[in-house]
Amino acid sequence: MGRVAIVAAGQTAFGAHPFAGVKELFAAALAEMAASADRGWDPALLDGAYLASLSCGQGMQLGNFAPALVDYAGLPPVPAVHVENACASGGFALLQAVQAVASGQARCALAAGVEKMRDVSGERGRYWLGISGDTEYERMAGLTFAGVFGLMGARLLADGAMTRSDLADVAVKNHRFGSMNPKAMRRREISVQQVLEAPVVAAPLTAYDCCPTSDGAAAVLVVAEELVGTFTDEPVWVVGWGAASDSLALHSRGEITRLRAAGRAAERAYAMAGLGPADIDLAEVHDCFTVAELVACRELGFGGGGPVVNASGGLLAKGHPIGATGVAQAVELFAQLRGQAQEPRRQVEGAAAGLAFNMGGSGASATVHILQKGGR
Amino acid sequence: MGRVAIVAAGQTAFGAHPFAGVKELFAAALAEMAASADRGWDPALLDGAYLASLSCGQGMQLGNFAPALVDYAGLPPVPAVHVENACASGGFALLQAVQAVASGQARCALAAGVEKMRDVSGERGRYWLGISGDTEYERMAGLTFAGVFGLMGARLLADGAMTRSDLADVAVKNHRFGSMNPKAMRRREISVQQVLEAPVVAAPLTAYDCCPTSDGAAAVLVVAEELVGTFTDEPVWVVGWGAASDSLALHSRGEITRLRAAGRAAERAYAMAGLGPADIDLAEVHDCFTVAELVACRELGFGGGGPVVNASGGLLAKGHPIGATGVAQAVELFAQLRGQAQEPRRQVEGAAAGLAFNMGGSGASATVHILQKGGR
Numbered sequence: 089m090g091r092v093a094i095v096a097a098g099q100t101a102f103g104a105h106p107f108a109g110v111k112e113l114f115a116a117a118l119a120e121m122a123a124s125a126d127r128g129w130d131p132a133l134l135d136g137a138y139l140a141s142l143s144c145g146q147g148m149q150l151g152n153f154a155p156a157l158v159d160y161a162g163l164p165p166v167p168a169v170h171v172e173n174a175c176a177s178g179g180f181a182l183l184q185a186v187q188a189v190a191s192g193q194a195r196c197a198l199a200a201g202v203e204k205m206r207d208v209s210g211e212r213g214r215y216w217l218g219i220s221g222d223t224e225y226e227r228m229a230g231l232t233f234a235g236v237f238g239l240m241g242a243r244l245l246a247d248g249a250m251t252r253s254d255l256a257d258v259a260v261k262n263h264r265f266g267s268m269n270p271k272a273m274r275r276r277e278i279s280v281q282q283v284l285e286a287p288v289v290a291a292p293l294t295a296y297d298c299c300p301t302s303d304g305a306a307a308v309l310v311v312a313e314e315l316v317g318t319f320t321d322e323p324v325w326v327v328g329w330g331a332a333s334d335s336l337a338l339h340s341r342g343e344i345t346r347l348r349a350a351g352r353a354a355e356r357a358y359a360m361a362g363l364g365p366a367d368i369d370l371a372e373v374h375d376c377f378t379v380a381e382l383v384a385c386r387e388l389g390f391g392g393g394g395p396v397v398n399a400s401g402g403l404l405a406k407g408h409p410i411g412a413t414g415v416a417q418a419v420e421l422f423a424q425l426r427g428q429a430q431e432p433r434r435q436v437e438g439a440a441a442g443l444a445f446n447m448g449g450s451g452a453s454a455t456v457h458i459l460q461k462g463g464r
Numbered sequence: 465m466g467r468v469a470i471v472a473a474g475q476t477a478f479g480a481h482p483f484a485g486v487k488e489l490f491a492a493a494l495a496e497m498a499a500s501a502d503r504g505w506d507p508a509l510l511d512g513a514y515l516a517s518l519s520c521g522q523g524m525q526l527g528n529f530a531p532a533l534v535d536y537a538g539l540p541p542v543p544a545v546h547v548e549n550a551c552a553s554g555g556f557a558l559l560q561a562v563q564a565v566a567s568g569q570a571r572c573a574l575a576a577g578v579e580k581m582r583d584v585s586g587e588r589g590r591y592w593l594g595i596s597g598d599t600e601y602e603r604m605a606g607l608t609f610a611g612v613f614g615l616m617g618a619r620l621l622a623d624g625a626m627t628r629s630d631l632a633d634v635a636v637k638n639h640r641f642g643s644m645n646p647k648a649m650r651r652r653e654i655s656v657q658q659v660l661e662a663p664v665v666a667a668p669l670t671a672y673d674c675c676p677t678s679d680g681a682a683a684v685l686v687v688a689e690e691l692v693g694t695f696t697d698e699p700v701w702v703v704g705w706g707a708a709s710d711s712l713a714l715h716s717r718g719e720i721t722r723l724r725a726a727g728r729a730a731e732r733a734y735a736m737a738g739l740g741p742a743d744i745d746l747a748e749v750h751d752c753f754t755v756a757e758l759v760a761c762r763e764l765g766f767g768g769g770g771p772v773v774n775a776s777g778g779l780l781a782k783g784h785p786i787g788a789t790g791v792a793q794a795v796e797l798f799a800q801l802r803g804q805a806q807e808p809r810r811q812v813e814g815a816a817a818g819l820a821f822n823m824g825g826s827g828a829s830a831t832v833h834i835l836q837k838g839g840r
Contacts, residue, residue: 089568142527151518151595152550155709155828159716165725167707168829169556170548174528180545184560191567192465219527331543333531340535349541452531453544 102407178414179446179455222337238290266405273407302407330356365389414446478783554790555822555831598713614666642781649783678783706732741765790822
């Protein structure tokens with residue numbers, strides 16, 4: 089397998105974009121991605137596109153999503169594939185692009201994700217999200233995603249495996265990072281007290297333990313080693329990756345306080361990279377709920393003194409436009425590893441290796457990518 | 465790249481399955497696939513699954529489709545990816561599986577597709593399908609897929625490029641093949657007169673020029689050369705593949721009587737296989753409408769005396785459960801190239817090479833796979 093690098097990455101701000109549709113959001117992320125390529129980029133080089141979205145193709149009334157976006161953005165008529173794995177759609181689109189390049193089937197592949205969630209009816213939005221959980225036993229019984237992660241949290245608190253303030257600390261940390269990220273949706277710091285006193289969504293989780301619904305898009309360009317110099321002298325290498333799946337329903341799993349797919353995916357990624365958890369300087373960890381970040385960090389092997397987690401603000405503060413999320417994690421790592429996380433307080437100094445963990449449902453599918461900085 | 469083979473393939477009958485949901489249809493196709501592996505199959509060998517569906521994840525209220533199906537069928541927790549490219553979803557799922565194995569990223573990958581279309585409301589069914597066309601300029605103006613292909617047909621007839629009976633002959637041929645295929649949905653022969661006198665759907669196309677809506681599932685097992693002997697001494701090799709995209713809307717294209725994505729995908733597949741159109745003995749060609757088969761055959765380079773086309777009955781008679789269609793084309797070629805197309809009148813004698821062409825929308829995306837028989 090050849091070496092694989094990310095040479096350009098961009099995203100829209102996450103939040104409410106009432107005047108932009110999915111095509112416009114995609115084009116905006118693509119433009120920022122193009123601007124980030126130190127020597128520019130020639131779309132004629134592109135030979136594959138992997139596009140992630142949950143709602144597109146259906147509720148957004150935009151079917152045939154992948155060729156539609158490629159065509160709208162004026163890209164060449166390359167093979168374009170719509171990848172949908174619930175909230176891990178973006179991570180799996182990135183995985184497909186990375187694998188296509190690693191295997192030599194593509195030299196220059198686009199991975200992008202886009203979602204519109206704000207200006208659709210609440211009922212529709214809940215529907216798209218809700219059906220990504222187990223339908224027969226969870227959703228039909230009224231269990232939402234907040235409910236699923238609330239159950240996980242309640243069990244962990246009852247077991248003494250973590251405290252309520254451990255959860256609140258995650259919300260506080262990620263909102264602090266979000267306050268420094270111009271692309272973040274929630275840009276205000278919050279206190280532990282605010283988290284604890286916010287309205288309960290699904291005990292023990294309050295509103296600040298739960299990520300917001302967002303519009304947004306993200307795009308990264310994945311290329312073979314031979315093409316890296318065409319774009320930049322400062323690529324970010326994708327040195328390891330892995331993916332796995334698990335049962336959708338909590339009751340189908342041996343333990344409801346584990347996210348086994350995360351561990352399985354990470355194991356493969358670490359082995360491929362020849363790195364371990366202690367080598368990771370910063371990580372973007374799928375924090376749809378505070379408890380998810382804590383549980384995932386355990387599965388990823390991050391103990392005390394581990395990496396900086398969710399310096400972007402994470403899903404909790406940066407936002408969670410489903411299909412874009414997994415790709416945006418790579419956008420953040422690309423900037424951080426190149427020392428370009430605009431706001432100095434947010435930049436993780438001297439970061440050399442980063443990890444992105446994206447999951448779908450309550451851990452039914454997972455991707456892990458390990459990125460490393462380095463010259464050509 | 466390593467050699468890639470299909471070693472097992474199965475499908476449900478296409479038609480109405482009022483008592484089976486998508487999970488049950490998937491499991492049934494998987495069981496037939498397993499039964500087709502001459503030496504059986506051990507699911508523990510599986511290391512990736514690519515699952516195609518248009519409606520799943522949304523209208524069918526089954527989100528997180530890929531891990532949900534893998535889990536339901538009792539397969540190991542492998543990376544499972546939901547691929548959606550409208551009516552080409554199955555072809556793209558197969559492409560991802562083939563590429564994963566060719567590149568060495570997987571040794572044993574499942575490509576499967578499933579769709580339930582019959583026992584959902586007509587409005588919902590039309591909606592899922594309709595949004596796979598161009599929304600802003602075609603669908604909102606009332607143009608259906610039958611309308612799009614009707615326009616293509618009308619233009620071709622006006623240009624003298626084909627006659628009305630050329631179209632009818634396709635319907636008659638495919639229904640004749642369908643009458644011999646126990647898996648086909650329409651199993652009655654029809655006459656040219658019946659085609660011409662059937663209710664007009666979108667002039668010049670009548671009901672028999674249009675494929676039915678169907679339930680069904682299909683699955684194939686794609687493995688690396690080193691594993692072939694574990695399953696069979698009679699594999700079918702995937703010797704070439706290609707994919708491409710195009711504008712969704714007819715008005716965005718230079719000519720409305722061409723399916724450029726088909727030609728682009730075929731060019732790559734032929735080049736990789738080192739074969740040309742004259743080497744193909746039988747082809748499964750996406751015939752959602754009679755005119756589509758004729759136009760596609762031109763793009764694929766099939767002139768007079770070309771291959772036997774749609775010996776399965778094609779979409780017109782075998783049926784068209786969207787996500788399953790592209791995979792089922794490979795199921796047909798697998799049986800034909802192994803001399804196992806049950807009904808002797810349907811078996812293409814001595815067939816050594818077959819081609820499958822699957823498209824999404826009115827040609828917005830396309831895949832071509834070339835399969836060849838041969839020993840280990």
